[in-house]
Amino acid sequence: MAHECHIVVFASGNGSNFQALIDALSSKQFPSARITRLIVNRKKAYAVTRAEKAGIPWEYFNLISNGFQRAGDKDPQHIKEAREKYDAALGDLVLALEERPQLIVLAGWMHIFSRAFLDKVKGEGIEIINLHPALPGKYDGADAIERAYEDFVAGKLENNRTGIMIHHVIDEVDRGDPIMTREIPLEQGETLDQVKEKIHAHEHELLVEATAQVVKGILQGSELHLETEKQ
Numbered sequence: 001m002a003h004e005c006h007i008v009v010f011a012s013g014n015g016s017n018f019q020a021l022i023d024a025l026s027s028k029q030f031p032s033a034r035i036t037r038l039i040v041n042r043k044k045a046y047a048v049t050r051a052e053k054a055g056i057p058w059e060y061f062n063l064i065s066n067g068f069q070r071a072g073d074k075d076p077q078h079i080k081e082a083r084e085k086y087d088a089a090l091g092d093l094v095l096a097l098e099e100r101p102q103l104i105v106l107a108g109w110m111h112i113f114s115r116a117f118l119d120k121v122k123g124e125g126i127e128i129i130n131l132h133p134a135l136p137g138k139y140d141g142a143d144a145i146e147r148a149y150e151d152f153v154a155g156k157l158e159n160n161r162t163g164i165m166i167h168h169v170i171d172e173v174d175r176g177d178p179i180m181t182r183e184i185p186l187e188q189g190e191t192l193d194q195v196k197e198k199i200h201a202h203e204h205e206l207l208v209e210a211t212a213q214v215v216k217g218i219l220q221g222s223e224l225h226l227e228t229e230k231q
């Protein structure tokens with residue numbers, strides 16, 4: 001049977017990048033892969049609607065509504081412990097999936113993982129990649145597009161260019177090795193919404209390209225493993 005790469009997508013919002021992956025995987029050009037689950041941490045994420053339309057099972061798993069953190073609790077130690085318990089439970093959830101993934105794609109997932117998730121999942125050989133709307137080493141964290149645009153308007157954006165990247169996920173946020181990057185020039189007079197629209201269009205392309213590259217590597221690795229086992 002042809003080997004197939006199982007992908008779990010994590011999202012927190014609209015899911016347009018998730019949709020780009022759904023559409024790409026239905027084409028013959030994409031290497032053998034299937035999105036076996038969507039995981040969201042926001043109940044109203046439109047990504048859920050996209051999953052339902054595509055017949056992809058989905059799971060809502062939230063730090064507060066699943067009881068890991070009390071709403072309004074501001075104690076830093078409580079928050080740290082709650083996040084670690086949530087992350088460990090989310091890792092267990094992934095590892096318990098009937099179709100265990102070989103790849104996790106963070107497509108607009110707005111939660112910073114602790115090592116409680118990363119070590120558990122990576123320890124089982126599952127790769128994690130993330131889409132970030134900035135170039136390596138620039139605008140780490142949330143609201144990257146808005147911050148780059150603010151610098152552009154203030155005449156402080158280097159070469160009047162921002163960009164996007166897909167990178168391996170490590171503990172340090174947005175500092176994992178880049179897989180693919182793309183520079184995006186900003187033009188005088190562009191509004192923030194126009195810039196966002198332009199960036200999202202590039203994201204949809206690059207995320208598909210980068211995911212296909214990672215999937216090919218996973219499939220080749222599996223074939224090599226199977227060959228070795230036969231010897």
Ligand SMILES: Nc1nc2c(c(=O)[nH]1)N[C@@H](CN(C=O)c1ccc(C(=O)N[C@@H](CCC(=O)O)C(=O)O)cc1)CN2
Nearest residue numbers: 109110111112113130131132141142170171172173174
């Ligand atoms: N350990 C890692 N976790 C995550 C990474 C990563 O590289 N390492 N990438 C992020 C995705 N991301 C940027 O690409 C990102 C997402 C969210 C945040 C953030 O500040 N989150 C806050 C909550 C914000 C909110 O709920 O609106 C938080 O988690 O407290 C920063 C960067 C995914 N995880």
Ligand SMILES: NCC(=O)N[C@@H]1O[C@H](COP(=O)([O-])[O-])[C@@H](O)[C@H]1O
Nearest residue numbers: 013014015016017108131132133141
């Ligand atoms: N730091 C992570 C981050 O900012 N990710 C960004 O969230 C958006 C999700 O859009 P989508 O829900 O339409 O795919 C995308 O722009 C993605 O780069």
